[in-house]
Amino acid sequence: MKIDPWSSATYQDYARLRDEFGIQEFTEDLWKDLPHPHRLLRRGVVFGHRGFQTIHDAIMHHEPWAILTGLMPSGRMHLGHKMVIDEVMYYQSLGADIFIAVADIEAFATRGFTLEETRELAVNEYILNYIALGLKPDRCRIYFQSKHQDVKDLAFLLGKKVNWSQMVATYGFEGSTNMAHIFSPLVQTGDILHVQLEKFGGVRPTLVPVGVDQDPHIRLSRDIAQAHRLYNVTVTKDKKIGVFVKVDENVEKLLDHAEDVLRRLRFTDLKRITDYKAIYLTSATEADISGIDTALAHTEPRFCGYGFLQPSSTYHRFITGLTGEKMSSSKPESAIFLTDSPSEAKKKIMNSKTGGAVTLAEQKKSGGKPDECMIYELFLYHLVEDDNDLKTIYESCKKGKLMCGSCKAQAAEQMSKFLVDLQGKRTQAMEKMKEYLK
Numbered sequence: 153m154k155i156d157p158w159s160s161a162t163y164q165d166y167a168r169l170r171d172e173f174g175i176q177e178f179t180e181d182l183w184k185d186l187p188h189p190h191r192l193l194r195r196g197v198v199f200g201h202r203g204f205q206t207i208h209d210a211i212m213h214h215e216p217w218a219i220l221t222g223l224m225p226s227g228r229m230h231l232g233h234k235m236v237i238d239e240v241m242y243y244q245s246l247g248a249d250i251f252i253a254v255a256d257i258e259a260f261a262t263r264g265f266t267l268e269e270t271r272e273l274a275v276n277e278y279i280l281n282y283i284a285l286g287l288k289p290d291r292c293r294i295y296f297q298s299k300h301q302d303v304k305d306l307a308f309l310l311g312k313k314v315n316w317s318q319m320v321a322t323y324g325f326e327g328s329t330n331m332a333h334i335f336s337p338l339v340q341t342g343d344i345l346h347v348q349l350e351k352f353g354g355v356r357p358t359l360v361p362v363g364v365d366q367d368p369h370i371r372l373s374r375d376i377a378q379a380h381r382l383y384n385v386t387v388t389k390d391k392k393i394g395v396f397v398k399v400d401e402n403v404e405k406l407l408d409h410a411e412d413v414l415r416r417l418r419f420t421d422l423k424r425i426t427d428y429k430a431i432y433l434t435s436a437t438e439a440d441i442s443g444i445d446t447a448l449a450h451t452e453p454r455f456c457g458y459g460f461l462q463p464s465s466t467y468h469r470f471i472t473g474l475t476g477e478k479m480s481s482s483k484p485e486s487a488i489f490l491t492d493s494p495s496e497a498k499k500k501i502m503n504s505k506t507g508g509a510v511t512l513a514e515q516k517k518s519g520g521k522p523d524e525c526m527i528y529e530l531f532l533y534h535l536v537e538d539d540n541d542l543k544t545i546y547e548s549c550k551k552g553k554l555m556c557g558s559c560k561a562q563a564a565e566q567m568s569k570f571l572v573d574l575q576g577k578r579t580q581a582m583e584k585m586k587e588y589l590k
């Protein structure tokens with residue numbers, strides 16, 4: 153199996169996907185003690201992660217951290233797209249610096265849009281809705297890939313440590329793939345890592361919340377971040393902890409500096425072997441590695457390194473379309489767009505696939521199947537905030553007490569309220585646009 157970030161697959165079997173690609177399970181201990189955990193975390197919609205512990209710890213210790221995510225401006229914004237921004241706003245409320253990339257280069261390279269078309273879609277569909285939904289302007293920056301010189305510079309420079317075979321293995325590129333497309337994962341790596349440049353807040357943990365289709369880009373960014381480090385901290389063959397200098401310039405200076413850092417962290421018993429470009433620590437254990445690594449990373453910019461910490465990621469499930477297939481902008485009946493009128497949304501909801509039985513009598517007898525119901529998904533992902541209310545719907549459905557007709561009507565009613573409210577907020581959002589596009 154291969155994850156293709158440019159296909160339109162739905163990925164039903166998330167657990168298998170997770171195991172196959174070495175994505176970690178998003179377990180309760182990662183979110184339980186966060187302040188007022190978001191419903192998408194509580195309900196298992198976010199099902200996997202890489203390196204989220206770092207983010208968890210930064211939140212708990214009130215240390216600086218950043219979010220970087222991106223939007224593909226290639227169609228209208230629907231409920232599936234709303235999930236990422238819901239997550240982003242939650243993390244913004246916990247103090248994260250927010251960066252949002254408009255992937256106009258990627259849309260140009262892979263979907264055949266002009267940059268002008270993507271600008272129009274990004275502004276009127278996405279950014280306007282983000283603001284209306286409640287994204288705050290402070291410590292938040294939305295930018296276009298094609299206009300961000302630092303991102304593009306990084307894309308070029310970071311490409312030094314990736315080769316063609318790796319790109320083919322990851323993305324299945326062929327001789328006929330256009331070069332802008334081939335380059336777009338590096339632009340995305342530029343997006344993800346630029347937030348750790350001095351100018352944008354410096355070296356710090358970064359979270360990239362995405363759908364699982366984006367995992368190849370995450371792996372690439374994590375590999376590249378690691379590859380550009382000046383130091384490597386690891387367990388040696390004889391089970392000691394070693395700090396290694398990875399480059400050939402300034403080796404003495406880098407070893408001196410690492411010794412200082414290690415002493416400051418109160419490690420004694422340092423054994424330096426300059427020929428191996430190494431310092432061995434006899435008193436350290438595996439549990440110390442991440443602390444040492446982070447301390448060294450922060451100092452790398454002084455030696456013309458980047459010191460990038462590996463970006464962390466979370467993966468959410470995709471909401472199913474109302475028709476039972478993928479929710480997609482290209483199939484309007486499958487999606488509820490944030491700019492749908494209440495009556496359009498109502499019509500789609502009324503025609504939606506549910507987990508109801510064939511006849512009313514049958515459903516009263518054996519109940520419905522909320523786990524296979526698109527209406528229930530609307531409640532779970534978007535419409536019902538209170539977990540107990542959601543549980544009541546689930547159980548009433550299973551017991552055959554709730555019928556699909558009234559259930560759909562309830563969903564339509566709530567959706568309509570949401571859309572009307574958003575519509576109102578959107579009209580004021582245009583004036584605020586400038587505060588976000590810094």
Ligand code: TRP
Nearest residue numbers: 220221222223224253255340343
């Ligand atoms: N490739 C993403 C998509 O198809 C968009 C994107 C661009 C992105 N840069 C990003 C996502 C950085 C996360 C992080 O939707």
Ligand code: SF4
Nearest residue numbers: 507520525549556559
């Ligand atoms: Fe879905 Fe509601 Fe019907 Fe149950 S009663 S199957 S939750 S629409």
